[in-house]
Amino acid sequence: MERLEIKLEKENNDYFREWIIEEWKHHNTVDPIYQLRIIKPEELTFEENEEYYKIMYNQVMVGFIGIKNNEKDIYLYRFFIDEKYRNKGIGTIALNKIIDIAKKENKDMSLDVSGINVAKDLYERLGFKTHFIKMVLKINDDIYED
Numbered sequence: 001m002e003r004l005e006i007k008l009e010k011e012n013n014d015y016f017r018e019w020i021i022e023e024w025k026h027h028n029t030v031d032p033i034y035q036l037r038i039i040k041p042e043e044l045t046f047e048e049n050e051e052y053y054k055i056m057y058n059q060v061m062v063g064f065i066g067i068k069n070n071e072k073d074i075y076l077y078r079f080f081i082d083e084k085y086r087n088k089g090i091g092t093i094a095l096n097k098i099i100d101i102a103k104k105e106n107k108d109m110s111l112d113v114s115g116i117n118v119a120k121d122l123y124e125r126l127g128f129k130t131h132f133i134k135m136v137l138k139i140n141d142d143i144y145e146d
Contacts, residue, residue: 006093008053008065016052017041019064023080050077055094062090065098074102076111079119091122099126 021041049070055063062085066078076098081091102109111128113120 004057004089004093006090006097007056008094008097009056011052011054013046013050013052015054016064016066017044019080020044020066020078023064023078026080026083052078053094053098055081055090057085057090063094065094067098069105070107073108073110074098074105076109079111091119092126095122095126 018041021039021044047068049068050066051069052064052066054061055065063081064078065076068075068077076095079091079095081094099109109128110131111123112134113123
């Protein structure tokens with residue numbers, strides 16, 4: 001089996017604006033309940049504790065991971081692999097690199113995932129456990145997508 005050489009490269013948050021919009025579009029295809037309002041890249045704002053990493057495979061950016069690096073935990077905020085690079089083990093290696101950062105900083109990790117998200121299996125394989133279940137009753141669709 002081929003050993004994948006995956007690197008994470010930290011980059012300025014602004015670099016990821018277009019990628020984040022693509023991630024939102026993908027999210028809306030896998031989660032029919034919680035539809036995110038797609039905004040223009042220039043309307044996207046970042047919080048002070050957000051950090052973004054390019055996922056590099058064979059010197060090509062194939063996705064990204066965004067985290068919120070809080071005082072006591074690291075929250076996996078955004079995680080996206082370009083469709084043509086999925087199911088090759090790239091996401092597993094990349095996420096393990098973020099887990100290594102959490103271990104080095106002695107921080108827990110958390111994330112939110114919808115029940116139908118295919119990445120849920122990946123998170124469970126890497127040791128994430130369900131802590132609570134969020135349920136949604138959509139009353140006002142305007143707050144999600146117009």
